Amino acid sequence: MSLLPPNSTQYETALEHVIKSDMSSPIRYLWDPIKCPEELLYVLAITFDVDEWDEDWPEEFKRKTLSNAYFVHCLKGTPAALRLVLRDAGYQEFALVEGLNISKRDGSKTRNGHYYFGAEDAESWYRVYLQRAITIEQAYQITRMLNLVAPLECELKGLHFEKARFLYNGRMPRDGTYTRGVVNGSS
Structure with a gap:
């Protein structure tokens, strides 16, 4: 399915074909702490403003930290945090x-x-x-x-x-x- 108008040139059609988004790409998972590729978790930690991050932590701890980053910020200053x-x-x-x-x-x-x-x-x-x-x-x-x-x-x-x-x-x-x-x- 094309989004180009019927009067598009061959060049525009070829360009659309080359840059068409592949939805199987992991790019849609980059904001998901559970599905984000492990090698990009540190970027998510920076984005979520995680206070303490250690690349030596096991993957499970990293994903838990990212999943709970919002709650930690909400609970900061309490024993629950x-x-x-x-x-x-x-x-x-x-x-x-x-x-x-x-x-x-x-x-x-x-x-x-x-x-x-x-x-x-x-x-x-x-x-x-x-x-x-x-x-x-x-x-x-x-x-x-x-x-x-x-x-x-x-x-x-x-x-x-x-x-x-x-x-x-x-x-x-x-x-x-x-x-x-x-x-x-x-x-």
């Missing part, structure tokens, strides 16, 4: 503890450095407890991601791991890749 960003980056099991100011000294909380007694601004502090060990580089990436979506008045006080990759036993190489269970969140 913090949870969504962590889940999209592949950290499925974690606990987010908000408000670290426990003012009562009645023995209900263990004095282990996780809570602050009498600190006035500790209500805006929070910690993240991860179920798996992460590298120092991953910890910095998580900190950046959380700082981008957290409320401005909130401060990450630490990332804690339920399981450390290494124990301090004299046999662990000290090359700066892993910690022994905690990374301070304040930078």
Whole structure:
């Protein structure tokens, strides 16, 4: 089917035939985070204004991040945004503890450095407890991601791991890749 008028020249007809759009082309999928070719996902991340993007993430995490980019922007400044960003980056099991100011000294909380007694601004502090060990580089990436979506008045006080990759036993190489269970969140 041609869109050219009946009095079109042979040149115009030939030109139309050459530049006719092929609808099987993946170009129509470029705006779809699920169907976009993997090698072009980074362009979609720029377009969707994704705050933290890592080319080393598995394809599944990249597509989840792109699918939820709109919701993250809508929820920015809420604990829901913090949870969504962590889940999209592949950290499925974690606990987010908000408000670290426990003012009562009645023995209900263990004095282990996780809570602050009498600190006035500790209500805006929070910690993240991860179920798996992460590298120092991953910890910095998580900190950046959380700082981008957290409320401005909130401060990450630490990332804690339920399981450390290494124990301090004299046999662990000290090359700066892993910690022994905690990374301070304040930078």
